[in-house]
Amino acid sequence: MRFMIIVKGDPVIEAGEMPDPDAINEMGIYHEALHEAGVLVDASGLQPTSKGFRIRYEGSERTVVDGPFAETKELIAGYTIIQVASRDQALYWARRFPNPRGEGETCEIEVRQMFELDDFEQGEGVERFRKLGVGGA
Numbered sequence: 180m181r182f183m184i185i186v187k188g189d190p191v192i193e194a195g196e197m198p199d200p201d202a203i204n205e206m207g208i209y210h211e212a213l214h215e216a217g218v219l220v221d222a223s224g225l226q227p228t229s230k231g232f233r234i235r236y237e238g239s240e241r242t243v244v245d246g247p248f249a250e251t252k253e254l255i256a257g258y259t260i261i262q263v264a265s266r267d268q269a270l271y272w273a274r275r276f277p278n279p280r281g282e283g284e285t286c287e288i289e290v291r292q293m294f295e296l297d298d299f300e301q302g303e304g305v306e307r308f309r310k311l312g313v314g315g316a
C-alpha cells in the first residue's frame with residue numbers, strides 16, 4: 180500500500196521563503212528513518228506556484244494558466260510517498276512526521292492512500308502502465 184503524506188501550502192511558502200535550517204534537519208532525520216525502515220518511495224518540496232502553471236480543460240480546448248494561484252489552503256508545498264503493509268503503519272509514520280512549520284506552530288498534513296493498478300479493471304490501459312513500471316506496478 181502506498182500513501183502520500185501531503186504538506187499543505189501557506190502564504191510563507193508561496194512568498195518563496197526557504198524553511199528554517201532546523202526544520203530541514205528534522206525532515207532529513209525523519210526521511211532517513213523512513214529509508215532505513217525500507218518504506219520511503221519518494222519525497223520532495225515544491226517551488227511556489229509563481230513558478231508553476233495549470234492546464235485548464237474546457238471541452239477539447241486546453242488553456243495555460245500561469246501561477247501564482249490565490250487560494251493557498253488548496254496548494255501542496257511538498258510530499259512524501261511511503262509504501263507500507265497497512266493503514267496502521269501509514270498512520271504510525273505520519274504521526275512521526277515533523278511539523279512543517281516548526282514545533283509549536285499550527286499546521287496540518289494530509290495523508291492519502293494511492294491507487295494501485297490492481298484496484299482498476301484490468302485491460303489495455305492498465306497493461307500500458309504496468310509496462311512503464313508506474314502506478315504501483
